[in-house]
Amino acid sequence: MRNVSPLRPIDGAEPKGLHDRALEDLSFIRATMERATAFTLVPGLGGVGMGVTALLAAWLASRQVTEAAWLVVWLRAAAVALTIGVAGLVWKARRTGVAIPLRPARRFALGFVPPLLVGALLTAALVRAGQVELLPGVWLLTYGMAVVAGGAFSVRVVPLMGAGLLACGALALFTPPAWGDAWMAGGFGVMQILFGSMIAQRYGG
DSSP: OOOOOOOOOGGGOOOOOHHHHHHHHHHHHHHHHHHHHHHHTSOHHHHHHHHHHHHHHHHHHHTOSSHHHHHHHHHHHHHHHHHHHHHHHHHHHHHHTOOOOHHHHHHHHHHHHHHHHHHHHHHHHHHHTTOGGGHHHHHHHHHHHHHHHHHTTSOTHHHHHHHHHHHHHHHHHTSOGGGHHHHHIIIIIIIHHHHHHHHHHHHTO
């Protein structure tokens, strides 16, 4: 009988061992779970709280008689809303027992933070130029862009909310300045309450 030589890998490559395959599978599963975790850690209830803050701010700001007082109301509301948003994210992570993953969180931040920094710079420039009436449109547009960009790494509801904020911002720029508080109440207030409630119901808080 003819001797049959055992099959050998082409080009001398050795087949991967079971241990190597298991490590690759674990790495893939871990990366997938990190991406899924980033999607669900968007704080829905925190968004609702931010929306309520904006509605109160719109009411208070509309009663101010000077631009300086109006600006102070909204800047303080922004600080409160930021605190609520961060607290909501941490609370949701603890409630669900999921640690905040660094890689997806970094991606979200890289999309979310730069538009906000641009908004801060434009705020300073417009206040210095005495064009405070443009701030509602600028704020809604920059925040909307931040939500759209960061929402690329989140659930579908988030970029949809960002698109709504962009629409409010565009309308705020081309309608009478007296409507500014109303547009911000609709964008920062009603829209965040609506979409925040949807996120809370569908994605656990």
